[in-house]
Amino acid sequence: MSRNVSRRNLLAKIGAALAGVLVAPVARTAKAAVQKVFVSTGAAKGYDPTKHRWVMAIDANRCIGCGLCAEACKKENHVPEGPYFRTWVERYIITKPAPGSGAARGETLVDCPSGGMHGYPEPAVPKEEIQHSFFVPKLCNLCEHSPCVQVCPVGATFDAPDGAVLIDPKYCIGCGFCIQACPYGCRFLSPITKTAEKCTLCYHRITRGLKPACVEVCPTQARVFGDLKNPAPEDPIRQFYENNKVQALKPHLGTEPRVFYAGIDKEVR
Amino acid sequence: MRPKFKIPPQVLRILLLAIGIVTSYSIARYFLTPTTFRQYGWYRGEALSELQAREPMFAGKKACEECHSDEMAKLLKHEHKSLSCEGCHGPGQAHSDNPDVKIDQLNYGPCVRCHEANPSRPKWLKQIVIKNHYTGSKCTECHVPHAPTEVP
Numbered sequence: 001m002s003r004n005v006s007r008r009n010l011l012a013k014i015g016a017a018l019a020g021v022l023v024a025p026v027a028r029t030a031k032a033a034v035q036k037v038f039v040s041t042g043a044a045k046g047y048d049p050t051k052h053r054w055v056m057a058i059d060a061n062r063c064i065g066c067g068l069c070a071e072a073c074k075k076e077n078h079v080p081e082g083p084y085f086r087t088w089v090e091r092y093i094i095t096k097p098a099p100g101s102g103a104a105r106g107e108t109l110v111d112c113p114s115g116g117m118h119g120y121p122e123p124a125v126p127k128e129e130i131q132h133s134f135f136v137p138k139l140c141n142l143c144e145h146s147p148c149v150q151v152c153p154v155g156a157t158f159d160a161p162d163g164a165v166l167i168d169p170k171y172c173i174g175c176g177f178c179i180q181a182c183p184y185g186c187r188f189l190s191p192i193t194k195t196a197e198k199c200t201l202c203y204h205r206i207t208r209g210l211k212p213a214c215v216e217v218c219p220t221q222a223r224v225f226g227d228l229k230n231p232a233p234e235d236p237i238r239q240f241y242e243n244n245k246v247q248a249l250k251p252h253l254g255t256e257p258r259v260f261y262a263g264i265d266k267e268v269r
Numbered sequence: 270m271r272p273k274f275k276i277p278p279q280v281l282r283i284l285l286l287a288i289g290i291v292t293s294y295s296i297a298r299y300f301l302t303p304t305t306f307r308q309y310g311w312y313r314g315e316a317l318s319e320l321q322a323r324e325p326m327f328a329g330k331k332a333c334e335e336c337h338s339d340e341m342a343k344l345l346k347h348e349h350k351s352l353s354c355e356g357c358h359g360p361g362q363a364h365s366d367n368p369d370v371k372i373d374q375l376n377y378g379p380c381v382r383c384h385e386a387n388p389s390r391p392k393w394l395k396q397i398v399i400k401n402h403y404t405g406s407k408c409t410e411c412h413v414p415h416a417p418t419e420v421p
């Protein structure tokens with residue numbers, strides 16, 4: 001191997017090194033230019049998602065089944081007409097067991113006509129045969145181990161750092177895996193956008209310091225919303241945890257929902 | 270002398286093709302992956318600000334109080350203090366931004382929405398069977414919604 005360094009050789013080497021140094025910024029500029037065309041840029045942020053941990057809780061003792069929450073959610077989030085809901089209110093009726101049957105509980109009847117938005121018809125069983133009846137508002141359970149996030153093949157649904165489980169509508173391909181994966185039935189395929197949709201905890205509201213629409217309109221504070229990273233002891237969510245014995249839905253599935261319910265029966269799924 | 274090793278041309282072609290495919294994929298991925306992908310995790314960080322950008326429909330009780338503080342003061346003295354204005358009156362962001370935009374007029378629907386008797390409703394809630402209670406046209410003939418214990 002020759003050790004001679006000719007002038008031509010040296011110049012070529014310097015040129016190559018310079019080109020190498022220059023390529024990086026050129027590539028970065030080119031990337032920015034390409035992304036301007038193909039990938040849109042988002043709005044400016046005045047909100048740090050790592051500084052919050054939003055969560056909702058439901059006090060079913062206080063729910064009167066007015067359905068204002070389901071209706072407000074539809075209006076606030078422009079949820080399509082028809083059987084599509086981001087939140088809804090189910091009516092549970094547990095009948096008395098037949099006298100002398102030796103059973104503790106009778107049948108469980110669940111209904112939810114149009115999400116509970118327009119009230120409930122007369123119960124299918126007469127009042128005297130009802131052992132227990134109550135309303136259960138439902139929404140995204142904000143799982144710690146969300147099955148919907150695990151199955152998404154394109155990274156369109158995700159656990160945001162502030163606790164919301166969200167969908168990137170630009171990345172969603174509408175395959176519907178997440179809809180099948182959600183054990184709580186909280187997702188649907190929008191007939192308009194053909195992408196999956198779900199409760200976002202009214203992300204555009206909570207990031208502005210407002211409450212989610214359903215919490216805002218609830219007349220009895222059956223829905224409690226708060227920030228677990230808020231150190232103030234008077235945060236409604238802390239009050240709720242202190243004053244209630246709580247349970248999660250379908251705990252045997254290991255999804256670890258962060259939405260806790262107070263005042264529901266074992267029949268609620 | 271051993272013959273010099275030469276890559277057979279058919280292998281060389283496949284090799285070059287493979288390198289070409291991987292290189293073009295890497296270049297395309299570099300340029301098309303949004304910069305905010307993996308900002309917080311395996312998703313587009315920008316999606317957060319895009320979801321955030323939507324305008325609310327419900328203004329919230331505080332916004333109502335800014336102008337209607339007298340009504341709010343009255344409401345807070347009575348049993349309906351926990352009610353949200355927009356629960357009965359409907360979404361009010363447009364009205365809050367521009368007071369000339371009228372908010373929906375109410376009928377007596379919102380009253381029975383909560384107070385119509387239903388065996389599933391909790392016992393602490395005051396409930397009526399509307400056809401036994403009053404057959405007139407308006408709840409407000411006898412009740413003041415903002416002050417339920419008062420008589421008009």
